[in-house]
Amino acid sequence: MLAGVALLSAVSDPESLRPDTVLSPPDGPTIAFVQATGSPAAAIRITVPLVESESNAGAGYLIQLLALERVRRISETLGIEVLAHRTSFGLVYRLNGAVTDFDQLAGVARELLARPQSPGFVAARTRLQNMNRAERETARGALRLRLRSRMASSIPSVTGTLESLAALNPARLVERWRMSHRRGNLSVVVVADLPVEAAFSALSELGEAGPAPETGRLPAPATRRSTAPSPERIRIWYGEAYPSGNARDPRSGLLARIANDRLREFGGEFEPHLERWDLGERSWLVLTAAAFSRNATAMRARIRGYIGDLRAALSPTVVRHARSSLRSELLLETRSPGGLAEVIGRHLDATGDADAARDHLRRLEEIDFEDMLAFLDEIAAADALTAEVVN
Numbered sequence: 001m002l003a004g005v006a007l008l009s010a011v012s013d014p015e016s017l018r019p020d021t022v023l024s025p026p027d028g029p030t031i032a033f034v035q036a037t038g039s040p041a042a043a044i045r046i047t048v049p050l051v052e053s054e055s056n057a058g059a060g061y062l063i064q065l066l067a068l069e070r071v072r073r074i075s076e077t078l079g080i081e082v083l084a085h086r087t088s089f090g091l092v093y094r095l096n097g098a099v100t101d102f103d104q105l106a107g108v109a110r111e112l113l114a115r116p117q118s119p120g121f122v123a124a125r126t127r128l129q130n131m132n133r134a135e136r137e138t139a140r141g142a143l144r145l146r147l148r149s150r151m152a153s154s155i156p157s158v159t160g161t162l163e164s165l166a167a168l169n170p171a172r173l174v175e176r177w178r179m180s181h182r183r184g185n186l187s188v189v190v191v192a193d194l195p196v197e198a199a200f201s202a203l204s205e206l207g208e209a210g211p212a213p214e215t216g217r218l219p220a221p222a223t224r225r226s227t228a229p230s231p232e233r234i235r236i237w238y239g240e241a242y243p244s245g246n247a248r249d250p251r252s253g254l255l256a257r258i259a260n261d262r263l264r265e266f267g268g269e270f271e272p273h274l275e276r277w278d279l280g281e282r283s284w285l286v287l288t289a290a291a292f293s294r295n296a297t298a299m300r301a302r303i304r305g306y307i308g309d310l311r312a313a314l315s316p317t318v319v320r321h322a323r324s325s326l327r328s329e330l331l332l333e334t335r336s337p338g339g340l341a342e343v344i345g346r347h348l349d350a351t352g353d354a355d356a357a358r359d360h361l362r363r364l365e366e367i368d369f370e371d372m373l374a375f376l377d378e379i380a381a382a383d384a385l386t387a388e389v390v391n
Contacts, residue, residue, distance in 0.1 A: 058160015139391030
């Protein structure tokens with residue numbers, strides 16, 4: 001199999017990112033399987049689709065924190081690495097271990113998706129509340145919150161808000177879990193040197209069986225407003241967000257790489273920071289900086305002119321080097337079973353297509369200077385979103 005060969009040598013063919021088998025049984029998880037011939041390691045990546053409303057924002061993150069704590073001791077005892085993160089698509093878990101321990105990997109996976117328990121709820125919620133307070137109390141955090149609200153006000157933060165977290169309790173959390181962790185909702189990527197039947201048998205009962213509950217939504221909590229602190233005014237923080245196309249467009253990721261490579265030449269007595277944010281279907285290029293009052297006018301001008309400066313500096317060589325760097329980084333990530341599962345799963349989550357990682361790499365390899373020039377012209381023609389915080 002191509003994917004199996006890829007794990008034993010340098011990955012270079014987009015076909016290596018295509019699963020060997022995709023199984024979608026009725027009322028069961030969708031399982032994309034890669035035959036990792038000769039690899040002693042195995043990986044399982046699970047996505048629980050989860051989109052939250054403003055009233056229950058942060059519930060998914062809480063479920064994930066409780067799940068990680070629940071399996072921490074057993075995974076450490078068994079020598080299984082458990083990783084997790086929250087994306088705009090849902091909850092993602094990845095388990096890495098020895099292929100000879102695959103049944104134990106599957107057992108830990110089932111425990112990760114089990115019903116959340118009340119012990120630990122208060123500590124996990126307090127952790128999220130403290131994360132929210134910390135972001136509100138810093139100038140950069142306040143600037144990011146303002147930009148985000150203007151980019152996607154209808155998409156709540158995955159870490160919730162102080163108001164939504166205060167309204168959550170163990171009973172509401174279990175209701176949210178019941179609605180999201182249905183067996184038929186899950187998507188799973190498996191990379192292992194196993195018969196596909198063995199992998200499917202071990203993972204076919206992940207999640208909750210049966211139809212979704214009748215309660216389609218949680219009751220809305222009472223709204224409670226919290227007051228953000230007012231820090232001492234020392235510097236001015238300014239940021240702009242540029243719409244950079246569809247989140248699945250490889251030109252968006254390539255532009256972010258080029259923009260970051262050029263950031264060191266930003267100049268001035270500023271603290272520039274550039275990020276790519278994927279919010280729903282849209283991608284944004286977010287540039288922020290801080291300056292003392294005497295340099296604030298120059299800082300704003302540099303940020304406002306950044307896209308124009310980037311276009312002027314673009315060249316076939318710049319595009320070629322950035323494309324090669326991004327491609328190498330992607331392929332390097334696939335050198336382990338866990339990395340390959342992550343790459344395939346990430347693109348599967350975004351598109352619903354198990355072949356999407358392969359197609360993404362193919363499209364990336366075809367992008368040239370003229371494509372990026374036209375893409376930058378599109379971005380320059382769009383209205384940037386701005387925000388400012390005085391600290």
